[in-house]
């Protein structure tokens with residue numbers, strides 16, 4: 001899996017820097033080529049001589065490195081690499097990465113990186129648990145970077161680790177798993193809907209819901225990582241929700257009607273659609289042109305039904321196309337999900353129950369059951385990134 005892969009290994013100023021020697025040894029044993037980029041603080045913990053002996057390459061550390069004909073610049077490194085791994089990644093480096101503070105060679109390399117980026121944080125528990133660090137990690141993850149943390153499995157998002165760096169063999173296993181799946185969906189086109197929809201009442205008010213869009217974005221990243229071309233149609237999600245994969249084309253919409261128009265247009269040229277958006281079932285019959293004033297009386301808003309995007313695509317579905325839906329239920333979960341599967345002509349439906357803690361809206365985790373016409377498979381509580389892998393695995397199996 002790692003044979004011939006070119007890995008840029010970023011090392012920062014943490015006591016765990018000594019473990020990067022073990023990472024290098026394992027990567028090289030598995031046939032990878034490793035180029036180390038080290039921060040000035042990193043050099044306080046491990047010497048470039050050791051690292052260059054292990055990698056058989058000069059270590060890059062200076063911001064304005066002397067050009068030696070082979071390693072020109074951070075831009076070249078960004079193009080050369082098949083993956084970038086930052087291990088150990090300190091709170092400082094994570095903060096600089098999240099905010100684009102390009103004051104050393106490692107950060108400039110990160111900002112120029114075209115390949116997927118893996119980050120293995122290493123710091124003490126208090127620094128790790130600080131909201132600044134947590135926010136920076138979330139920001140980096142929402143940009144499609146992979147956070148590798150102990151105890152939470154591959155590409156975790158459940159930010160409850162202890163700050164200790166994941167063990168070298170697990171870090172290397174993450175890279176191997178990533179490369180083993182890369183390209184498995186090459187040539188496939190996938191439509192993904194994500195987030196809530198807003199239905200306007202007047203110029204300043206709307207009917208919406210608590211969907212964050214995280215599940216849909218995780219699905220988009222997962223499909224893109226596997227080489228698919230993704231059309232990500234998203235309702236109003238937070239400005240933090242960003243993607244950087246060249247395989248993801250994002251289309252922002254606001255209302256269910258707008259989402260419907262875009263999806264109808266796109267679906268005929270797609271191989272699959274995953275309908276993850278929490279689409280409002282109703283919209284105000286009329287939208288007031290001016291802000292509605294308080295009159296002292298009761299206020300009544302009459303609602304009209306929105307188009308059912310899933311059911312429409314289900315009707316349009318051709319042989320060879322697949323359609324995946326979600327169901328968020330509070331009661332009679334399985335029978336409701338089964339009914340939706342049939343009614344909307346889904347190939348499978350991903351069921352979330354609001355009875356399960358950590359599942360559904362506004363969480364970083366999810367607990368799902370995948371239901372097809374013939375089968376039912378329950379999964380444990382996982383990060384949304386890991387849940388996305390399970391869903392895309394199921395899609396690929398079809």
Ligand code: CTP
Nearest residue numbers: 275276277279281307308309310325326327328
């Ligand atoms: N969906 C959709 N368009 C809608 C409503 C829902 O595409 N107008 C999709 C969702 O993205 C999801 C699936 O349909 O994949 C199920 O959504 P849900 O709201 O649970 O289903 P409804 O048909 O609205 O059923 P309910 O009566 O439970 O609200």
